[in-house]
Every structure is written in structure tokens, then in C-alpha cells.
Amino acid sequence: MSGADKIVRCVVSGRVQGVWYRASTKNKAIELDLRGSVRNLGNGDVEVVMAGTADAVMTMCRWLWKGPPGARVSGVVVAEHDGEVGPGFLVA
Numbered sequence: 001m002s003g004a005d006k007i008v009r010c011v012v013s014g015r016v017q018g019v020w021y022r023a024s025t026k027n028k029a030i031e032l033d034l035r036g037s038v039r040n041l042g043n044g045d046v047e048v049v050m051a052g053t054a055d056a057v058m059t060m061c062r063w064l065w066k067g068p069p070g071a072r073v074s075g076v077v078v079a080e081h082d083g084e085v086g087p088g089f090l091v092a
Contacts, residue, residue: 007051009081012064012073016046019070022091028063029089032056036085039092051085 012021017040025038025048034057036050050060064076 005051006054006057007049007081007083007085008057008061009079009083010048010050010061010064011041011077012046012048012067012075013044013077014074015070015072016067017044020068021046021071024068024071025064026089026091029060032060034060035087035089037090037092049081049083049085050089 022038022040025046029036029038029050032052034050034052036048038046038048041047048060048064050057052060061076061078065073067073
């Protein structure tokens with residue numbers, strides 16, 4: 001990881017499970033050359049942890065508000081993340 005990388009954790013709420021949100025997030029992350037993961041949370045939210053350039057992370061954060069066509073996003077909470085992020089982008 002280069003010093004220029006930004007790492008954030010986002011929690012996306014709304015109608016975001018069962019609408020291909022995780023798969024679409026992975027595709028967008030790969031397009032933006034981001035590393036990280038996306039997973040469903042037990043409360044119906046989706047968690048996204050991502051690392052990459054500040055511009056790519058910001059672009060992805062904006063995209064999370066939209067998501068795939070079936071999604072209805074009601075909130076995206078973004079916080080700095082100090083954990084490790086491995087290579088690639090995983091759907092958990």
C-alpha cells in the first residue's frame with residue numbers, strides 16, 4: 001500500500017440486500033482499481049471497506065448512494081478505517 005492510499009469503511013442502508021448490490025459494488029470497485037471487500041450485515045445494511053487513491057474512493061462513495069437499479073439507498077455512513085486491506089476486491 002502506498003502512502004497516498006485512502007482507506008474507508010462505509011455502511012450502506014436502505015434496500016441494499018437482494019438487489020445485486022454486492023456484485024455491482026465489486027464490479028465498480030474493480031473498474032476504479034480499488035481493493036477491499038463488501039458484505040451483508042445482519043441488520044440489512046451492507047458494509048464496504050475499500051482502499052485506493054483518494055479520487056477513486058470518493059468516486060466510489062458517491063456511487064454507493066446510487067448502487068444497482070433495484071437498490072433504494074437511504075444512507076451511507078463513511079468513516080476512516082485503520083485496518084489492513086489485502087489485494088483484490090472480495091464479496092463476503
